[in-house]
Amino acid sequence: MTKAALYIHVPFCKHKCNYCDFYSITDQSPKLKYINALQKEIKLYEKNPPFGGFSFSTLYFGGGTPSLLSPRQVEKIISLIRNAFPVTKDIEISLEANPGTLESSPFKDYLNAGINRLTIGTQSFNDRDLKFLTRIHSAAQAEKAILSAQKAGFQNIGIDLIFALPGQTLRDWENNLRKAIRLKPQHISMYGLTFEEGTPLTISLRLGKVEKCSEELERQMYLLGKQFLQDAGYEHYEISSFALPGFRSRHNQKYWDDSPYLGLGPSAHSYNGRRRQWNVADVSKYLQHLDKGNLPIENEEEISQDHRKLELLLLGLRRVEGINLKHWQKQTGCSLTDQSKKVIEKMGGLAKTAPFSPSSKGRLLTIKNGHLCLTREGLLLYDTICMELAEALD
């Protein structure tokens, strides 16, 4: 049976952070109605499963701020899921937690509710950074949350860090990394700050109120982070993801593996290998649809063979391990290395042929153990390399 992933979007936040473009609202009053509707959505899929034949090996509460759900509410949702769908024995159940919502120290209860992996949205251990990002918590709160969760018995904790903040120095970033490593979370994601369309941060950028960190500094920060975390025993397994051995995010890997996933809740996306559909990104519309007994789907798309190739490329190259060339051949019926031979050659031999290459030391792409993967230098130019390869696929 194919192992699929299950995602539940919890669309509530105490406060919206200026950089975030995930769907959420700050009015939490419809929370109970939302849980009710979610229950209906689960039931609809149970009766008429478009994901028939799948069992779920991961469940992920993402948001928004899933830690605005009480442990009891979480427990109830987990039990609904377990009743409605086949799940594997060793199912990974993750919950994203905001340190600003954990004052009551609900860790033990979340653990008892069935959560076995906690990702704590730390972002930074520097209060100035947190203020800039309009987070609702302090560095001390984040640190306390991590320690408390560990104390409560969580053995799989992940934290997020953001770098390349305006005004952040390499030294600031280094301090952040040191602090993170000292706390020994099992998983660390480090993201370069992204100016997403429509966010207050991007508006400030356009108005000239904030200034982007230089590309050169961002590059150094990325490489420093990679070095630090790897030296501390973390495996680099995806562009932004690092984990101690055995603690990779099984859920997120499903996306990068092109596995099927079912998304529940407003704005959640689902994919079964042929089709992708997504829910309305609007709590009240979500409630209305389910009130009428309809699935809250906003739209869907068929994934054509050409689309699929692009997606396999985009997802596969995110993984440090790279694209499994045999899998590619099986899925698309053609050879990636044949089709993009010129690009691979060019990226692999750039140093010799282009006197202006910045990567005079190295190559951007390489083939290792039957996988096409990015080199250290290549990781930094992921977007451009995808573009070049995508062009070669035509």
Added chain:
Amino acid sequence: MDQEFIRNFCIIAHIDHGKSTLADRLLEETGTLNKNEMKDQVLDSMDLERERGITIKMHAITMEYKAADHHNYLLNLIDTPGHVDFNYEVSRSLAACEGALLIVDAAQGIEAQTVTNLYLAIESDLEIIPVINKIDLPSAQVDLVKNQIVEMIGCKEEDILLASAKAGIGIKEILSAIIKRVPPPNGEADAPLRALIFDSMFNSYRGALAYVRVFEGALYAGQQIHFFSTGKTLEVQEVGFLRLQQIPQKVLSAGEVGYVISGAKEVKDTKVGDTITSADHPATEPLPGYRDVKSMVYSGLFPSDAEKYEDLRAALAKLKLNDSALFYEPETSIALGFGFRCGFLGLLHMEIIQERLEREYQLDLVTTVPNVEFHVITNRGEKLVVDNPAHLPPAGDIARVDEPYITSSILTPTEYIGNIMSLAMERRGVYLNTEYIDETRANLHYEFPLAEVIFDFYDRLKSLTRGYASFDYEFLCYREGNVVRLDILLNGDPVDALSVIVHKDKAYEWGRKVCDKLRDLIPRQMFQVAIQAAIGGKIIARETIKPLRKNVTAKCYGGDISRKRKLLEKQKEGKKRMKQLGKVEVPQEAFLAVLKV
């Protein structure tokens, strides 16, 4: 028809002064067209003409009019193009007439183009009938314009007619003046045939149609005719009058205007200005004034999609059928692939051709910087004609380069003379003199290197004079010029399509501006891109595009995948439109931007 009842006339007017509207009114008044057949400005038949409000190509039409003396008259209106690029065609249509309506806008007064054409008309001994048009405009300054006209042509004030073509005022008076004042033709009907081709057009069923004015003798179907300049002899298939349709006639006789179909396949066989005579009883001399039209401005035209090369060739061939002034030959560019080197009469002609190719033939084009034709004398004494920067020999082999000069007149309100003089200085103008038409208007005479006016000269002139100045020129001669070839290099490799031939004193500025523009237009690549401007081996300007150092999407989870894929698809489309020069990818806009330096 008895020549006594024939009047051949044309209209001289500046763009926008209402020539086409007046022509429409005349057609209406004479019943040549009924209201239903009227489209606004019937004589401008190309959409492009109607849109730009200018006449590019001439047309002719015959009107029948019962005058106050109860006689029926044939009035042949020969329309003239209103732009400096088409000066020669204007002179030929003037030569086909005995009289001209001089139309002057009551609010604008006389403009340079009008003055030039007016002098051409006076030289051809045409009877001038001045008409002040748009007298109903609130801004009309009828008295002022009257004075201008009196001074220009030395007529009496009462000879000037007042009209508003738009409102239909003064149309009858104009018709009656044409009959009274324009002399009838007086060619010998029995003399050997001499007919002037003043226009020709291509018809896909019938071949080239020549529009002619018969001066002497007669032209009829079955006649063997001889073309003086091409030396060809053909048989007349049909002759006739020009209404909105062609009306076949048995014969076109002395004094008459009409069309001839003679089996000529292309308009180049029926050249404007050529004289037709009878092959059996030929005239000894052609009518005066014929000359070959020569391209003045050259540019490379390339399809942005290489696969459209054949389409471009076919489109040019079709346009050429109807436009003997268009010249083209295949050209290859390392940067732009296969295309054509094209020659045009002037900038407007070039723009019109480009626009027609894009609009009527749906071609997406990349054009190179226009240039004039240079005459190069090499150290070995060879004389080369260079219309393409790529063909300019290395500086060390060149003894001398001659460039074309024009003589020009700029008609302007006196307050802008200072502005114009600075512009002229900037463009290497040689000042000749200033004529004052009245207290407020002056006619400045300058000589310019043609290369200096084919760029934005006209736009600059307009903006420096708030649109009031007008400009007219004609070819003067070749003179020695201190010109060099400026190359643009990307990572050390010259990009042929960006090379230009410029005056040495301007090369530095040109190079700096082009490098600057390219720096903004060429996207960053995975390696550093050096943009250099060079003369010979010497680099005179440089810009650097820094390499991409980090370009990586931080997050990609379930909800992001479709969005990221769509973004990639879009970028891929954009990339397809780039030209690969060596390793560097250059967007097509970069080639176009150079045109606007």
